[in-house]
Amino acid sequence: MISIWEKDILYAPVDILIAGSGLMGLWTAYEIKKRRPGLSVQIIDRGNIPTGASTRNAGFACFGSATELISDKANTGNDLMLEVVNNRYKGIQKTRAVLGDAAIGFExxxxxxxxxxxxxxxxxxxxxxxxxxxxxxxxxxxxxxxxxxxxxxxxxxxxxxxxxxxxxxxxALHSGKLVNSLTALVQQMGVTIRMHTELLHWEQLATQINVQTPGAIIPCQQLIIATNGFTQNLLPELHIxxxxxxxxxxxxxxxxxxxxxxxxxxxxxxxxxxxxxxxxxxxxxxxxxxxxxxxxxxxxxxxxxxxxxxxxxxxxxxxxxxxxxxxxxxxxxxxxxTENKLPQVTTVAPNIHAVIACNGMGVALSSVIAEQVADTVFR
CATH class of the missing domain: 3.30.9.10 (D-Amino Acid Oxidase, subunit A, domain 2)
Structure with missing residues (x-):
């Protein structure tokens, strides 16, 4: 059993709960707080650090090699290929503008x-x-x-x-510095981040969503799942x-x-x-x-x-x-x-959303795709 102090602070109800403290979860928190500073936003993560790809990538600030884009054009068509490239390119520019080159080790x-x-x-x-x-x-x-x-x-x-x-x-950039800088920024905006707190399952009630973690239930108004490759364990129907x-x-x-x-x-x-x-x-x-x-x-x-x-x-x-x-x-x-190499922003149930699959381009895409998530949340 948890104490009343823990219930009032550590497991208090929040407006937005985000599962996943990698780049996608962090940028989503940033976009939500930027638009609605008064909302309470909390990020939870099962690990002591984000262990998907955010700090385990190669540190590339890239939007796609020539032959990759030629291949994508053949597979998905020119318009979709250009849409993806545009988002990647805009994402790199946004990351540099928001965080600064020195803070992310950009070269x-x-x-x-x-x-x-x-x-x-x-x-x-x-x-x-x-x-x-x-x-x-x-x-x-x-x-x-x-x-x-x-x-x-x-x-x-x-x-x-x-x-x-x-x-x-x-x-090129330093992936550790990127995540560290973005983490510090969203915390300054009032986002709470709790590690070692895994999303086990959730229950949708009439007025809230109860998210079960190993410690206790966290009530929230909206739940965003940003667990990337691990999403298949929570939402196998998405076929990621x-x-x-x-x-x-x-x-x-x-x-x-x-x-x-x-x-x-x-x-x-x-x-x-x-x-x-x-x-x-x-x-x-x-x-x-x-x-x-x-x-x-x-x-x-x-x-x-x-x-x-x-x-x-x-x-x-x-x-x-x-x-x-x-x-x-x-x-x-x-x-x-995903099969079409497009990121997926999906509402899987009322007030429950999933944002996944940057297809190996999370450094470039996550800041822009987070805008789509915020649009969905506030629709």
Whole structure:
């Protein structure tokens, strides 16, 4: 049983209760408090830190590589592809404007996509990029969002690739600083955040929603579920697919030439400089079924894929023969995916909403999608 003090303070009724303290939950709290400062807003999370993807990503401030966007255009149509890119681009600009570059460790280092000659569109790469640039000009304001820069293959020290596509608009950031800064901001706005408080289930009553946590019930007027890849455990009917992303980071490499953010294979591989270290992630397309999971452990299958990639494409100029000797960190994060690659904002019952599936682009998308959530809450 809880005490009367706990009931009055720790488990007191709130106007808005948000499950999930990652970027999506934090930005949603920000948007709600910005519009209605007088509302009581509380975020709960089952962990001691957000353990999905918000602090376990690669720290990219990107809106999509050229071949990824070409692929999306073929799969979903040009209009939907541009809608997603527009939201990603606006999201990056909003994050920088609200929090400031220094607070999130933003580096305007530019981004590259590495391409091999066996890529299905390689023969028409320039033609595809010209078309893509025309489509993107209204979003980015640049006549050339993407340019071919093959000379950078040597200056960046990359091996085993035939072309590089460059965008000056992409950059890198520090994911931990981003979450920390946004957390501090919403707390200053009056949002309460309670960790180690898991949403177990809820009961919808005539005048409120009772949310059961391990400690006690928290009554609320509206419930927002922002648990991303873990949402399938609460709302399996939404058919959200989790996707594990695995990452490795090397020890410091003297004389590292690599500088910028990089993509390969329609975005399934991604790497960047991290000071004089290399951060590399991805490879889940080598084992889709195995990586469709909420388990946070790294696996030998994908770790071996990443080690081979490092050896073949990044480490050769530095005389590092054994990749195992240079790996310093490895981890996994959980993303969420929809079939059409569009984020999902859904009202699952009166005053109960779910916001999920930024499809691996939560850093860019969450601040903008949170506006849609607030629109839904106040509709």
């Amino acid at each position: 305007p280092c530019g981004g590259y996509e590495a391409i091999q000659a066996n890529y299905k569109e390689y023969a028409f790469l320039q033609e595809h990029i010209d078309t893509l640039n025309k489509d993107l000009q209204s979003i980015t304001g640049l006549p050339q969002t993407f340019t071919i820069d093959n000379g950078a293959l040597q200056t960046q020290g990359l091996t085993g690739f035939d072309a590089l596509v460059y965008s000056s608009l992409e950059g 697919k989790p996707g594990r992303g695995q990452v490795v980071v090397t020890k410091p490499i003297p004389g590292l030439r690599l500088h910028g953010t990089f993509h390969f294979d329609e975005g399934f591989y991604y790497w960047r400089h991290l000071g004089n270290r290399v951060l590399l992630g991805g490879g889940r397309n080598m084992a889709f079924e195995e990586e469709e999971t909420c388990e946070l452990q790294t696996t030998g299958t994908i770790q071996n894929v990443l080690h081979r990639f490092l050896q073949q494409h990044i480490l050769q100029p530095y005389g590092i023969g054994n990749t195992e000797d240079v790996i310093d960190y490895s981890w996994a994060g959980i993303m969420a995916f």
